[in-house]
Amino acid sequence: MNLKDIIKPENLVYSKTPLLTDNVMSYCPGCSHGTAHRIIMEVIEEMGIQSETIGVAPVGCSVLAYDFMNIDMAQAAHGRAPAVATGIKRCWPEKYVFTYQGDGDLAAIGTAETIHACNRGENIMIVFINNGIYGMTGGQMAPTTLPGMKSSTSPFGRDVATMGNPIKMTDLVAQLPGTYYVTRQAVHKPVNVRRTKKAIRIALENQKLNKGLSFIEIVSSCNSGWKMTPVQANIWMEENMIPFYPLGDLKVDGELVKK
């Protein structure tokens, strides 16, 4: 038996969704962005809504998301993706609209746009990649950088007395009446990938029903920014990021989840 005998359609157990392009991804090996892209596109394929979906790419490592996601997309100015998505969704209420944003984009420069899109209950999905750092610009401190965590602009660790505390954006937006579904997930293990994918499906189903804004945080790793190997980064994330940003649903069907 040689390789040719194995590569047969009937032996196929998994393939890349055609909703991802064949372009070589610009993400570092081990980065969470690639997995997050894949599952969003898989859900859009499974729901058969490619022609009705418009994505909004941020400024950050995923600025080039439109090179990889095989859907119509608009690239937004840094932090303004929720406003861009609002402009699209208000004009096309029947379409599926989502933003895909990093923590610097969503929780620093774009804080106002995030809060107000959530508060207005725009019928969109926001996917929030929280890797605790500015990946694109080379590892500077983000609003979500953990206390004591080193970055190129907090070389001695984040000093909360002078640099402020990390902001838990997801907890914050869950309090707003405009959000309908708020959850925090991860994609570093198969079980988490499955849960995140399910969350994306719920968010897009909600959008079909005009329920309000769905907000999905994905606690992510940025091994390059953290100056670790991909494996080290995942371990560090599990030991440090996830205790600070615990996974699970914060708001379901418009109701806060009781802890």
Place this chain on the structure above:
Amino acid sequence: MRELRLMKGNEAIAEAAIRAGADAYFGYPITPQSEVLEYLMAEQPMERTGMVVLQAESEIAAINMVYGAAATGKRVLTSSSSPGISLKQEGISYIAGAELPCLIVNVVRGGPGLGTIQPSQADYFQSTKGGGHGDYRLLVLAPASVQEMSDFVKLGFELAFKYRNPVLILSDGVIGQMMEKVELFEQQPRVTTFDPAWTVTGKPKERERNIATSLDLDPYRQEKHNYKLQAKYKAMEENEVRFEEFDCKDAEYLIVAYGSSARISQKAVQLARAKGIKAGLFRPITLFPFPKQEISALASQVKGILSVEMSAGQMIEDIQLAAAGKVNVQHFGRYGGVIPAPDEVLEALELLISGGSK
């Protein structure tokens, strides 16, 4: 049937937007243009035409909502006044870079900073030379009446889509706030077809995905994109120059003024003529493209040019470039929110004639 109404300039913008078949307006309150949003909210255009109106959380959000709607091929506008327009500049640069059509209205007030809420024309540089970062131009229309506030909304959308470029209506607090008779144009239908070559409306099987972006990390491709933009601005310079002349045929002295300054200067020309001075007024209607050739020709004819602008002297630089040293060009302006009177303009003209300057 003619439909005449007595309206404020700001109200005319709003009514014209509905009638031009606009799909959406996004804005944030600021004096002296808040009536645009107020009128639209009161008029309930969703009921009239299906037009979306939303009060955004800031001018930054508003212009980015415009970007999103424009990316899908919708007819969309925003309005603001000077400080708010400054906040929009990053978004405007993105819209120009991504080649999206939209309409922006600036009802200018005095600056710098928070300045004043009184009228001014001190945003000329910002409007005509780019405003935000990068090499780009807006097509700039300068209305001098409430009628033109209405007409230029329709014209502005046509030009925005013709060139896939943001169009700016550069007005000021006088034109925005004053009431005049307006003949309203008939209701235009909203667009229902979207150019499959570029609009971001959801990718059907039969076409490649469309992307609205101003990004291209490859410098050579980015340079090519810039060439394309420059060719577009050149085409505007060739095809879209608009202006108006009063008593220019036999003029020995020329006033150049736009917007409300042109209204004031027209009176000054009448006063001058009554005194036997052969004065004329040239009113640029498009500030970009600037009527260079026309001013150059007039510069060969007249003995002096007075640029009148409610600023410390911004448009004068373009006049001087066009006049190319053929004739003396001087500036007269009141600024910081002060509106000049016709006799002050006349005085400045007489000073120019006598060879003096301020």
